[in-house]
Amino acid sequence: MLRFYKFSFLFTLFCLGLAVWYGWASTGSVGGTLSLLWIVVVLAVLEISLSFDNAVVNASVLKDMDDVWQRRFLTWGIAFAVFGMRIVFPLAIVAIAAGLGPIETINLSLNDPAEYERLVSSAHVGIAGFGGAFLAMVGLKFFFDADKEVHWIRKVEEFLAKFAALPAAEIALLLLALWGISTLLPDEEALTFLIAGILGLVTFIAVEGINALLELHEEKQKLAGAAVRSGLGGFLYLNVLDASFSFDGVIGAFALSNNMVVIALGLSIGAMFVRSMTIHLVKKGTLAQYQFLENGAFWAIIVLGAIMLLSAKIHIPETITGLIGAILIGLSLWWSVRHNRRHGVSSSPAVPIE
Secondary structure, eight states: OHHHHHHHHHHHHHHHHHHHHHHHHHHOSHHHHHHHHHHHHHHHHHHHHTOHHHHHHHHHHHTTSOHHHHHHHHHHHHHIIIIIIIIIHHHHHHHHHHTOOHHHHHHHHHHOHHHHHHHHHTTHHHHHHHHHHHHHHHHHHHHSOTTOOOOSBHHHHHHHHHGGGSTTHHHHHHHHHHHHHHTTSOHHHHHHHHHHHHHHHHHHHHHHHHHHHHHHHHHHHHHTTOOOOOOHHHHHHHHHHHHHHHHHHHHHGGGTOOOHHHHHHHHHHHHHHHHHHHHHHHHTTHHHHSTTHHHHHHHHHHHHHHHHHHTTTSOOOHHHHHHHHHHHHHHHHHHHHHHHHHHOSSSOOOOOBO
16 A cells, blocks of 8 residues: 555655745744644645545546556646646736736735735635536536446436436536526626636536547547557546646635645645545556445535535535535445445446435
8 A cells, every 4th residue: 555655655744844944934933833834734634635536536537547647647747736736826816816927926925925815715706616617517427428337326327317318418507507606696706607617617628528539539540550558638637627626625725824835735745645545546446346436426526516616605614515525435435335245346236325
């Protein structure tokens, strides 16, 4: 097991070392340094505990990719997750909201963290629309699938699978949800929410389209007798998916600290462990061994997407979101274990929830 998490532990030690150095440089006291270090640790633990559904869904995509792209997801992908989402993304929000340049934005984050937090939080409606729409589409696409064979909550999942024959049924459902929530918002926020939600939907369609084109290209190469090692489409999809999962974490982190450096260090540790968990799940074949686990994770994603969309109007604590996801994944895992005990891990028919 240690081999899957070796790099994550080394990365954690590096980040904690940076936290100690930054804490001492900025506070000049042992107490201040320890306080800052504690916040980094808490942020990391929260990110890890709330992101298991992310790891399971990542694993469902990564298992179809070859070893080269799996390693690239762990190495190149972490640069995007850490530098892009935990550092550049909040800075970009502030730069756009305040009309500042990159240098002024960095100075604001370091010298006036309260104003920096206010500007990031003010973009929550747009973030909720974009991230919620993308995640909702990820979850709905999994269940709106006529070829889906494993059903956990059988009656509901079979009912949704029947609608797969209706073109773009999941898109229509999402657009209705976006419109319904927008009616609860003030006019200006409603427009922002709708535009962001539509952009989230378009991003999902674009990523799916790129993936489909790459797969078509690979099929042509296979027919021509060329060796094909797939992965680019899945790599792009996974990074956009991870970014959507990160939105709430970045915003929610301000409940513990408004210091950009502290937030980046804590969330980056969590992001690294999520990637290690993903590789662990893939290499151990956990999704095949616990066949309802994937279903539980995608239900958790639908719930997370719905909560993100609703958060444009109602504040829902990140703890509640994480707890609901953990319960769904825990139930699907328990149901899988029960199935394995009754029928073995082989290809026996599943025993879904009635």
